[in-house]
Every structure is written in C-alpha cells, then in structure tokens.
Amino acid sequence: MRRRITQSFLALFFLTALLLQSCGGGGGSSSNPGGNTSSLSGTAATGAAVANATITIKDAAGVSKSATTGTDGKYTIDVTGMTAPFLVKVDLPGGTALYSVGGAAGVVNIHPFTDLIISTWYEVQGNTVDAAFTDPANNPPPSSTEIQVIAV
Numbered sequence: 001m002r003r004r005i006t007q008s009f010l011a012l013f014f015l016t017a018l019l020l021q022s023c024g025g026g027g028g029s030s031s032n033p034g035g036n037t038s039s040l041s042g043t044a045a046t047g048a049a050v051a052n053a054t055i056t057i058k059d060a061a062g063v064s065k066s067a068t069t070g071t072d073g074k075y076t077i078d079v080t081g082m083t084a085p086f087l088v089k090v091d092l093p094g095g096t097a098l099y100s101v102g103g104a105a106g107v108v109n110i111h112p113f114t115d116l117i118i119s120t121w122y123e124v125q126g127n128t129v130d131a132a133f134t135d136p137a138n139n140p141p142p143s144s145t146e147i148q149v150i151a152v
Contacts, residue, residue, distance in 0.1 A: 040102055041076040042109040044090040049073030050098075054091045055110070057102075059083045060143075062136050079105050085141045087118075087133055099129045101141045 040057060044050040055075045056066045059082040067077045069090070079086065086102040090110045098115040102108035115129075121142065122129045132139035 038080045038105055039076050039078050040086060040088065040105055040108050041074070042088075042100075042107050043073045044069050044075065044098070044110040045073050046092070046098070046112060050090055050092060050110075053093075056089045056091075057082075057086045058089075058133060058136050059086055060136065060140060085143060087129075087136060087141050089133055097130075099133065103142075 050073045051071045053069045058064045061083050067075050069075045084104045088100045090098050098110050099118050100110040100114035101118050119129045
C-alpha cells in the first residue's frame with residue numbers, strides 16, 4: 001500500500017513539473033487572442049537547440065504527424081482533427097530520442113528533463129515511453145483530464 005502511494009505521488013510530482021516547464025514561459029499575451037490554438041509548437045533542446053531534427057507527435061488514437069525543427073530547434077505541427085493528449089518525440093543524432101507530452105494544443109517543449117519526467121511516469125505505470133509511442137492505444141499517456149487536475 002505504501003509503495004503504491006509513493007508511486008502515485010512520484011507520478012503526480014513528475015507530471016506537475018512537466019506541466020510547469022512545458023508552458024514555455026513568456027508574456028501573458030497571445031498572438032491568437034480569443035481564438036482556438038490548433039497546433040503544437042515548442043523548442044527541442046539538449047542544452048543547445050536540436051536543429052533540423054524530426055519531431056513526431058502521436059495523439060490518443062495513434063494518429064501521427066511529423067515536422068522538422070528549424071536551426072533554432074523550434075517546431076510547429078498542426079493538430080487540427082487530432083485528439084489530445086499528445087506524445088511528442090524528437091529524433092536525435094545517433095538514433096536516440098527525447099519525449100514530452102502535451103495535454104492540449106499549445107506549447108510543448110522537448111528536452112532531457114521532459115524526457116526524464118515522462119519516462120519516469122511510464123515506468124511508475126509499469127511501462128516504457130518507447131512502447132507507448134509505438135502503441136499509444138495500449139499504452140496511453142496521461143489523459144488531458146489527469147493533466148488538468150494535476151496542474152490545479
């Protein structure tokens with residue numbers, strides 16, 4: 001029982017940290033005031049920007065879309081018609097990858113800390129992020145509702 005409580009606490013802690021870092025910071029204004037955001041955007045970095053790398057997202061139904069980061073590591077992917085939450089992967093040189101998760105359209109940054117958080121969340125669930133990305137229907141990311149509750 002104590003172990004389950006500890007695992008639940010760790011999962012909540014890591015998801016909260018992921019949400020806080022994924023908001024992207026910046027000012028309080030929006031370039032799309034009052035409108036609905038229909039894209040995921042952010043920056044992929046490992047200390048330096050991850051330039052010209054493939055970013056792939058998978059939605060809750062397993063639908064995927066890809067884009068390439070710019071020289072500054074930034075990316076944008078249209079998610080119109082896709083179902084949140086989104087698992088986001090950046091392919092790094094050498095065959096490795098980093099992951100992140102987004103509960104809705106908006107800013108989702110990807111870096112070693114987001115990878116650690118989402119990898120740990122899956123580990124607590126008895127899973128791996130690689131398996132989840134390969135088969136999201138059987139290894140779903142935290143739901144949008146879970147992410148919203150944790151962020152409160």
